[in-house]
Amino acid sequence: MSIAENIARVRAEIAEAARQAGRDPAEITLVGASKMNDAAACREAVAAGIDALGENRVQEMTQKLAENAYDGVPLHFIGHLQRNKVKNVVGKVALLESVGSSELLAAVNAQAEKLGIVQDILLEVNIGREDAKSGFFPEELPAAAESALALKNVRVRGLMCIPPVAEEPHGSIPYFEKVRRLYVDINEKLYHNKLDMLSMGMSGDFADAVRTGATMVRVGTAIFGARSYAAV
Numbered sequence: 001m002s003i004a005e006n007i008a009r010v011r012a013e014i015a016e017a018a019r020q021a022g023r024d025p026a027e028i029t030l031v032g033a034s035k036m037n038d039a040a041a042c043r044e045a046v047a048a049g050i051d052a053l054g055e056n057r058v059q060e061m062t063q064k065l066a067e068n069a070y071d072g073v074p075l076h077f078i079g080h081l082q083r084n085k086v087k088n089v090v091g092k093v094a095l096l097e098s099v100g101s102s103e104l105l106a107a108v109n110a111q112a113e114k115l116g117i118v119q120d121i122l123l124e125v126n127i128g129r130e131d132a133k134s135g136f137f138p139e140e141l142p143a144a145a146e147s148a149l150a151l152k153n154v155r156v157r158g159l160m161c162i163p164p165v166a167e168e169p170h171g172s173i174p175y176f177e178k179v180r181r182l183y184v185d186i187n188e189k190l191y192h193n194k195l196d197m198l199s200m201g202m203s204g205d206f207a208d209a210v211r212t213g214a215t216m217v218r219v220g221t222a223i224f225g226a227r228s229y230a231a232v
């Protein structure tokens, strides 16, 4: 299957899930998670109509930016971001999806201020309370979302999550539901319903995410094929 065929199939599955939930498929943004795929693969996805591309390693993104891999679509950063690499990401991406600590939030705001820009971001929620994952714990989120309102150089657009690896089919749904409730709550209480992005769902569970209210899914393997970790 080519990248274009894979994108068409993923789109069809998104559309079906959206219809099942009584939603308009056009309101779902398909982000291609292109890590470990080269610039040519990224360009193929762009040509096939992907809505955005997402990277999770700063060095790889920087290299592929120099190769014009993402020309034509918005670029997202979706991986764990260390504070010393903030300068390599802020201002270079349309959306920074993985702001998961107050320290990172402050560092992103400071760098955006230095550049004289407003950086669009998502707050990442560690919904499974996993040690290995970054993100705010659910109970930390309201305070973080409120503090972000006072920062002039970041604009929170919504929430992102990566739930624990599901043990059974549809195992992500309870986590997606929790994040959706947090999103609705923060949106109503703090953001005057201006938030418009709920990023959840990957290759194994994007249809469930769409049925649970995701407006953005991040799909890698189902578009680009299995990643070859040995090659990098």
Ligand SMILES: *Cc1c(COP(=O)(O)O)cnc(C)c1O
Pocket: 033, 035, 056, 078, 079, 162, 201, 202, 203, 204, 218, 219, 220, 221, 222
């Ligand atoms: C790699 C990655 C994805 C996509 O994962 P697949 O299971 O390959 O679809 C989504 N989100 C993040 C943050 C990722 O790093």
